[in-house]
Amino acid sequence: xxxxxxxxxxxxxxxxxxxxxxxxxxxxxxxxxxxxxxxxxxxxxxxxxxxxxxxxxxxxxxxxxxxxxxxxxxxxxxxxxxxxxxxxxxxxxxxxxxxxxxxxxxxxxxxxxxxxxxxxxxxxxxxxxxxxxxxxxxxxxxxxxxxxxxxxxxxxxxxxxxxxxxxxxxxxxxxxxxxxxxxxxxxxxxxxxxxxxxxxxxxxxxxxxxxxxxxxxxxxxxxxxxxxxxxxxxxxxxxxxxxxxxxxxxxxxxxxxxxxxxxxxxxxxxxxxxxxxxxxxxxxxxxxxxxxxxxxxxxxxxxxxxxxxxxxxxxxxxxxxxxxxxxxxxxxxxxxxxxxxxxxxxxxxxxxxxxxxxxxxxxxxxxxxxxxxxxxxxxx
Amino acid sequence: xxxxxxxxxxxxxxxxxxxxxxxxxxxxxxxxxxxxxxxxxxxxxxxxxxxxxxxxxxxxxxxxxxxxxxxxxxxxxxxxxxxxxxxxxxxxxxxxxxxxxxxxxxxxxxxxxxxxxxxxxxxxxxxxxxxxxxxxxxxxxxxxxxxxxxxxxxxxxxxxxxxxxxxxxxxxxxxxxxxxxxxxxxxxxxxxxxxxxxxxxxxxxxxxxxxxxxxxxxxxxxxxxxxxxxxxxxxxxxxxxxxxxxxxxxxxxxxxxxxxxxxxxxxxxxxxxxxxxxx
Numbered sequence: 001x002x003x004x005x006x007x008x009x010x011x012x013x014x015x016x017x018x019x020x021x022x023x024x025x026x027x028x029x030x031x032x033x034x035x036x037x038x039x040x041x042x043x044x045x046x047x048x049x050x051x052x053x054x055x056x057x058x059x060x061x062x063x064x065x066x067x068x069x070x071x072x073x074x075x076x077x078x079x080x081x082x083x084x085x086x087x088x089x090x091x092x093x094x095x096x097x098x099x100x101x102x103x104x105x106x107x108x109x110x111x112x113x114x115x116x117x118x119x120x121x122x123x124x125x126x127x128x129x130x131x132x133x134x135x136x137x138x139x140x141x142x143x144x145x146x147x148x149x150x151x152x153x154x155x156x157x158x159x160x161x162x163x164x165x166x167x168x169x170x171x172x173x174x175x176x177x178x179x180x181x182x183x184x185x186x187x188x189x190x191x192x193x194x195x196x197x198x199x200x201x202x203x204x205x206x207x208x209x210x211x212x213x214x215x216x217x218x219x220x221x222x223x224x225x226x227x228x229x230x231x232x233x234x235x236x237x238x239x240x241x242x243x244x245x246x247x248x249x250x251x252x253x254x255x256x257x258x259x260x261x262x263x264x265x266x267x268x269x270x271x272x273x274x275x276x277x278x279x280x281x282x283x284x285x286x287x288x289x290x291x292x293x294x295x296x297x298x299x300x301x302x303x304x305x306x307x308x309x310x311x312x313x314x315x316x317x318x319x320x321x322x323x324x325x326x327x328x329x330x331x332x333x334x335x336x337x338x339x340x341x342x343x344x345x346x347x348x349x350x351x352x353x354x355x356x357x358x359x360x361x362x363x364x365x366x367x368x369x370x371x372x373x374x375x376x377x378x379x380x
Numbered sequence: 381x382x383x384x385x386x387x388x389x390x391x392x393x394x395x396x397x398x399x400x401x402x403x404x405x406x407x408x409x410x411x412x413x414x415x416x417x418x419x420x421x422x423x424x425x426x427x428x429x430x431x432x433x434x435x436x437x438x439x440x441x442x443x444x445x446x447x448x449x450x451x452x453x454x455x456x457x458x459x460x461x462x463x464x465x466x467x468x469x470x471x472x473x474x475x476x477x478x479x480x481x482x483x484x485x486x487x488x489x490x491x492x493x494x495x496x497x498x499x500x501x502x503x504x505x506x507x508x509x510x511x512x513x514x515x516x517x518x519x520x521x522x523x524x525x526x527x528x529x530x531x532x533x534x535x536x537x538x539x540x541x542x543x544x545x546x547x548x549x550x551x552x553x554x555x556x557x558x559x560x561x562x563x564x565x566x567x568x569x570x571x572x573x574x575x576x577x578x579x580x581x582x583x584x585x586x587x588x589x590x591x592x593x594x595x596x597x598x599x600x601x602x603x604x605x606x607x608x609x610x611x612x613x614x615x616x617x618x619x620x621x622x623x624x625x626x627x628x629x630x631x632x633x634x635x636x637x638x639x640x641x642x643x644x645x646x647x648x649x650x651x652x653x654x655x656x657x658x659x
Contacts, residue, residue: 023464023468025464044650044656047658053460057457058459058460061464061490064453065461065462065464066465066468088454217451217465217469218429218469218471220427220428222427222449222450223449223450224444224451226452227453227454228452235397235444
């Protein structure tokens with residue numbers, strides 16, 4: 001293992017290649033562009049293919065196509081591009097096509113502040129595409145964790161056959177850190193059919209884990225893939241029963257594994273009376289806040305969410321039982337705070353420490369919010 | 381009575397998915413049949429190495445009836461999906477079925493750039509001059525003056541000519557035929573399948589339910605007679621003076637059949653050139 005100085009966006013690209021991604025389609029957009037640039041340089045060297053498409057929608061379509069043909073695929077974008085891809089994220093969810101989409105968040109809405117950090121896409125990640133659908137979203141806080149989270153995103157997308165969002169932010173995307181990367185990583189292989197056509201193979205028949213083993217195109221299975229609601233044969237069916245069953249299975253295939261994919265990390269929480277909940281680049285600042293407040297003898301800890309969706313209900317509940325109050329620090333007008341408040345179920349006070357002025361948090365700002373809560377002046 | 385007549389190309393259909401959902405008299409079935417007739421002329425193509433991809437609309441329901449690996453994508457997006465599949469598996473023959481709205485309106489940008497990059501795809505556009513699936517709204521290929529539910533007083537903008545667009549954007553094969561000229565249509569598609577690059581074929585099909593009824597074009601047979609009377613083979617068209625190219629006359633045939641380096645081939649060469657390992 002050799003130490004290297006690396007940017008978050010570069011670590012994302014390298015993690016993807018380590019995890020077996022061999023196709024990338026994208027469109028230039030700040031602050032995610034270095035991911036595409038790194039892929040353009042590295043992919044052909046390992047026999048993969050990179051394609052800069054005509055627009056954001058085309059990039060998303062191309063990775064879904066390449067994945068259906070058996071090649072692990074990724075696309076990376078930021079706010080405006082992420083908005084444009086929403087329809088095809090839903091396509092990937094309902095047609096159950098593995099792929100990873102990276103969103104390096106910047107200030108919105110619209111063109112917003114293209115070079116400034118934000119965490120304003122938390123809810124769009126969850127609910128951006130129309131209709132009920134599950135989603136997995138991971139939000140790393142360091143360069144090294146970006147590498148690991150990208151590998152994890154690729155593996156989850158293959159295991160659950162669903163689009164996985166790597167929810168980065170400009171802070172982590174453009175952060176440079178010294179990292180040591182592993183020589184190899186564990187890879188979840190592409191799921192394969194367990195039956196032949198003669199044995200009655202159905203592409204959308206769920207396996208025991210409720211995930212179907214859909215044959216890659218070009219393997220002789222002659223399958224049909226559609227964005228229409230379909231039954232186990234893959235063909236569209238206009239039936240209330242099939243529609244209900246399909247939508248339920250899409251959710252349950254992820255919900256059934258519960259806590260296994262919900263990664264959270266606690267810092268100084270053993271005796272904490274107050275907790276900061278944060279994720280991504282903001283968690284770096286919150287960590288410093290906790291360190292400083294501990295020096296002052298204040299019993300403050302942090303719960304860091306790495307898995308953003310599915311939401312960490314159990315971890316929030318656990319913390320809410322223990323502390324007097326939770327401050328949710330996020331670079332937006334207040335998004336994940338609503339989920340925290342819901343999961344806390346009134347067990348403790350929950351307050352937002354939001355920021356939406358192009359600047360990352362300063363440790364003092366979060367400290368002030370925690371102190372305000374300690375003094376009973378926090379807005380509930 | 382008579383035994384059921386089995387045609388050799390029927391093996392390419394998913395008979396359990398038939399009959400199709402198209403209206404009585406619709407030309408889409410003829411165009412779909414022309415595609416499998418063309419595939420049959422290519423012994424190297426079979427159900428295992430040929431993929432059919434479509435967008436959204438009446439035309440794009442064809443993929444579900446054809447017994448290959450088939451992909452019914454989102455509205456306008458068949459070409460990006462096809463691009464990904466072709467680059468991931470260059471050994472597969474990739475055929476795209478689209479419509480006038482799907483290809484030239486919502487998918488217009490993808491059409492231009494997929495031509496430009498010259499991916500080895502054979503694209504058949506079923507042109508019924510209207511949005512059929514949604515009940516008869518105007519498309520970019522609705523002729524000037526013709527009615528649709530969203531042009532109740534007649535279309536005022538000039539229609540788009542995707543053949544000219546494909547040529548200008550870098551396609552290597554461009555052709556057109558109609559549902560009336562079914563053998564000719566199959567032959568144009570067959571030649572398109574031969575072209576190792578972006579091949580575009582416009583198949584003019586009748587939509588009696590929406591386009592025909594809105595514009596009082598008569599029965600499906602009347603609409604096909606219109607194709608017969610107005611389509612001019614390219615060789616004859618080229619000899620016609622501008623004065624003769626009047627009314628609704630239009631050329632059919634192969635307008636372009638050329639060679640240019642295909643995108644995937646170029647990318648493989650790039651991998652070799654930089655010392656990467658081709659997979």
